[in-house]
Amino acid sequence: MSLPHALLTALTEKSGSGLDLARRFDKSIGHFWSATHQQIYRELGRLEQAGLIKAEPLPDSRGQKKIYHVLAAGRDELRRWIPLAEDSSPLRDALMVRLRAEASLGPAGLEPALLHRLAAHRQKLAQYRQIEAEDFPHGSGDRAQALQKLVLEAGIRYEAGWIETLEQALVILRRDDPGARD
Amino acid sequence: MSLPHALLTALTEKSGSGLDLARRFDKSIGHFWSATHQQIYRELGRLEQAGLIKAEPLPDSRGQKKIYHVLAAGRDELRRWIPLAEDSSPLRDALMVRLRAEASLGPAGLEPALLHRLAAHRQKLAQYRQIEAEDFPHGSGDRAQALQKLVLEAGIRYEAGWIETLEQALVILRRDDPGARD
């Protein structure tokens, strides 16, 4: 439900083509609202149809680059959408189901999967910390910077939380059933 | 993708009807893998078709209660599924998009939405802490109990993380634009 507004936000920051956006999503907004290039192309088409954005070179056939930029109606729509309240997205992770299932059925060789997840979360955390060091070297800055840093720190908190959960899970699983190493 | 296995887990813990499961989901597995009753009915039908579960009274028409229980093939399937590795579910929350959008477009009256979310997360956290106090009164217990407690604590960590993020967001928003109270 938020993809159109994520795209409007990205295009507000800087105009670009579908692929530009797909790439930028991978390293900024996509960290908390991921989207494939297919989704992005489809949604850009809808946004253009709705008169919220406009493509620059008006291509005559497929394969030609189209640079989209936000129209006034698009900025209005985004401003209208920002303050809308909405339910929080609940925690939703298959690993929690696996842990509950293992609690019911007994040892089922879950450690490798946990180590895999642990490595992924540690890598993500390192990536976030690097962005933090590069883009937010020190004390606050202006409002916009502070908000962007806040979002990044929410991501850091999220990854750190998972790492703690996974480390404790390994301790529990290895208590009875000594096996693989870290 | 995990709903069938969440249902197998729930039915392994205790047999029950579709509505029973819908209600139990609301207060246990549903905390980290939510599902509507429609989803549950549809999936139970598929699981029965696949020979993993079986309904007790063999109803001759609609509206009659059906108690499902897990067959041996269902337990096997669940045991097979537990150790499968899978990518971590990324953080995905519209509020992060709203914060980024507000960083781009400037003040847009986000505080009420933040307060709404903050109240929701605080309530959820209180609910988790109550379950913790009731179901896990003290030191560990056996493996199964420890794992269930771990899952609950992951939920607590998640909610606490959101509360911290939201509180900081309010501080930033109120720095320039003094307005609503807590």
Place this chain on the structure above:
DNA sequence: ACCCATTATGCAACCAGTTGCAAAAATGCG
């Protein structure tokens, strides 16, 4: 000039989850 890899856009089919509604059976009240 030609070809191939890369860039860029897009279609179609599918799957999981959501929403609105319907209908049969069970329950309880007068």
Place this chain on the structure above:
DNA sequence: CGCATTTTTGCAACTGGTTGCATAATGGGT
């Protein structure tokens, strides 16, 4: 009993996201 309410199961239509593939344009190497 008869009737309304609740319980329980379910269908159908839709939406957002995923996957696999197709096709056009561009740019660099020879």
